[in-house]
Amino acid sequence: MNSAIKPGRLVLFIVICLALLAATYFVLGVADRKITRGLDIAGGLYVLLEAVETGDQEVDADAIARTIAVIRMRIDELGVAEPIIAAQGSNRIRIELPELKDVERARELIGRTARLSFVGPDGKEIVTGANLKRAVMERDPSGRIPNPYISLEFDEEGAELFAKATGEFLNQRISIVLDGEVISAPVVNSVIPDGKAIIEGNFTAEEAGNLALLLRSGALPVELRELESRLIGPTLGQRTEEISKLAAAVGLAAVCLFMLIYYRFAGLIAGVALAAYTGIVLGVLTLLPTTLTLPGIAGLILSIGMAVDANVVIFERIKEELRSGRTLISATEGGFNRAFRAILDSNVTTIIAAVVLFALASGPVRGFAVTLFVGIVSSMFTAITLTRFLLRLAMKAGILNSRHYLGVKTT
C-alpha cells in the first residue's frame, strides 16, 4: 500500500471539495431567489369553481374557454400580477392569484355571472348586456343624482332595440335586471335614440365601480359554483419557510456530524456529497416548472436524513469487505459494486410510488411527488457517483491510506 501523501493530488482533492461546497452555496442562493413558491407559502387566493349547467347553456369546452376569457378580463382590470386562470377537467376552472391586493374585490368579481337585461313591463327582454359597448362608473357633478351611478352605452343593434322599446313603453317602467335581481326600475320619460342609459341605485363608489367592471367584461356564459377556496396571508407561510430553512441547516449539520463520528473520513466525504445533494435537488427544482409547497419543503428536509442511506449501505458494505481481509482499494470498489444493486432496487420502488402519486394526485400532493422523485434520483447520483469519485481521489492522494478509515477495528 502506497501511503505517501501526494501534494498535487491532495490539493486537487481539497479544491474539488471546496468547489463543490461553493457551488452548492451559490445554487442554494439562486434557488432561494428564483424558485416558485406555492400559494401556501407566498400567500394569495386560490379558487376552484365548477360550471353549473343552466337551462340555456350547456357546459362544454367552448363555454369554459369563454368563461375563462371573461374572468381573465375582470382580473386583468384589477391589476393582479401573474394570475393563473385555467380549465381543470371538463367543467372546472382553477384560479390562483399570487397577491393579496384587492382580494376581497377579486372574490366578489370572479364568480359573478353578471347577466344584465332590460325588461319591459310586459316581462319581455328588450336588450341584454351582450349589446353593451361601454360601462363606466360616474358621478353627477350637479348632485342631482346623489349616489355614484353606472353609465351605459349600447352598440348599434342595442341602441336600435332600446330606442324602439323606449318609444313603446313611454311613461312606463323598464326594469334593469342583474342575475335575476331587479336593481332599478326607472320610468321612461322620453324616447332614447342614442343607446345611452344609466343605472341608478343606492351604490357606493366601489359597488358602482365593480358593477361597471362586471358589465364591461361581459356576462359569464355559464354559472359558477365554488368548490374550494383558500385565502392565505403570506406571514405564516413565510415564517414556516424561514423555520424550515433553519431546521434543514440544523438537520444537515447533525447528519454530517453523525456521519463524521461514525464513518470518520468517509463520513466527511458523505457530508460533502450530502451538501452537494441539497444543491442538486434545489437546482433541479428551480429549473423544473414546479412550485414549492409546504409539504414539499417538509419532504425536502426529510430527504436530507434519508439521502445518506445509500452512503450508509455502501460504507457498511465496504466495512464488511475490509473485515474479510481485502485491501483498501479492492474493498472500496467491491463495496460500491455490491451495494449498487440493493440501492437501485430499493430506490426504484420509491420512484414507482412517486410516479403513481404524480399521475393520480393533484395539487400539493402532486408537488410532493415531484420533490420525492427529484430527491431520490439526486441522492442515488451523489451517493454512487460523487462519493465514489471523492473516495478514489482521496485514496490516490494518499490521505486515505488506512484500512481503518471507516472505523473498522479488526485487521
Next chain:
Amino acid sequence: MISFTRHSRKSYLISALLVVASIISLVFSGLNLGLDFTGGTVFHLNLGEGFTLEEVKEVIAPFEELQGAALQVVQGRDLQGRITEEGVVIKTAYIKEERREQIMEAFRERWSGLDPEDLREENVGGVISGELTYQSLLALAVAIALMILYISFRFEFKFAVATIAALLHDIIIVVGAFSVLQMEVNVPFVAAVLTVFGYSVNDSIIIIDRIRENIRHRRIEEYAAVVDLSISQSLLRAINTSLTTLLVLIAMLVGFYYFIGSFDLITFVVAIMIGVFVGTYSSIFVVSPLWLDLKRLEFRRARRRPA
C-alpha cells in the same frame, strides 16, 4: 450472531397485537379527519397579543353556523423564544362565501388591526374532499400493485408477499397511531404515509437483497441461518439510516411545534417518525421471518407430494 428467526413467533405476536389494536381504534374512535377530507371552513386569524377565547366567542356568538366550531389558540415564537404571534384557529362546517365575508367583517370590527397578511381562510366543499380520499386510496392501491410486480420480477413472488405484508403492517400502524392520538389527518399526512410507504419498502429490499445474495446454493435447512446472517449484515445500516432520519425529524418537530405552533406540518413529522420506527422494526422482524416461513411451507408441500 443473534437469531432473529428463532424469535419470529414473538415478533409476529407483537405485530399482530399492534395491527389489531390499530384496527380496533380505527373502528371505534375513527380518524380525526381534517378539512381536506371532510370539507369545511377554517379561519386562522392572528389577533395579536392579549386576546382571550372569551372575546372570540363573543364575536362569533351571532353566527349560527359557528356555534359548533372548534377553537384553538396558536402561538408563534421568534428565535429567542419570545411569543410574537398569537392567533386563533376556527374550524367548522362549510360556510358560504357571503356569510364568510360577514364573519370576517365582525372580526375586523372587534380587532381593527387585523392584518390581511396574517390571515388564512380555507374552504373545501364536499366534492373536493371526496375526491382527495378517492385519489389517496387509489394511489395507494396502484402503488402496491406495481410494487408486487416489481419485486416479483426482480426477486420472487414470496419476497413481494412478505414485503407488502410488512408494508401494510406499517401503514395500518401509522394510521392506527393517528387514530389513537386523534391527530388531524390532512394532505401532509397523505404525503407522509406515501413517504413511509417508500421507506418501508426500501428497508425491506435492502434486507431481501442480502438474502437473495446469500441464499445461492443453500439448502432449505440452512435458510434460517442465511436469513439471520443477512439481517445482521443489514442491521447497522437500518439503525444508522433511522438515526439520521430521526435527527432531521427532531429538528423539524422542534421548529414547527415550538416556533410556528402550526399543526399542519407536525402531522407530517409525527407520521414519519412513527413510520421510521415501525418500518425499521418490520423490515427486521416481519419481512425475513415471513419469507422464511413461506419458503418452508412451500418445501413441506413439495415434499408431501409423491415423487
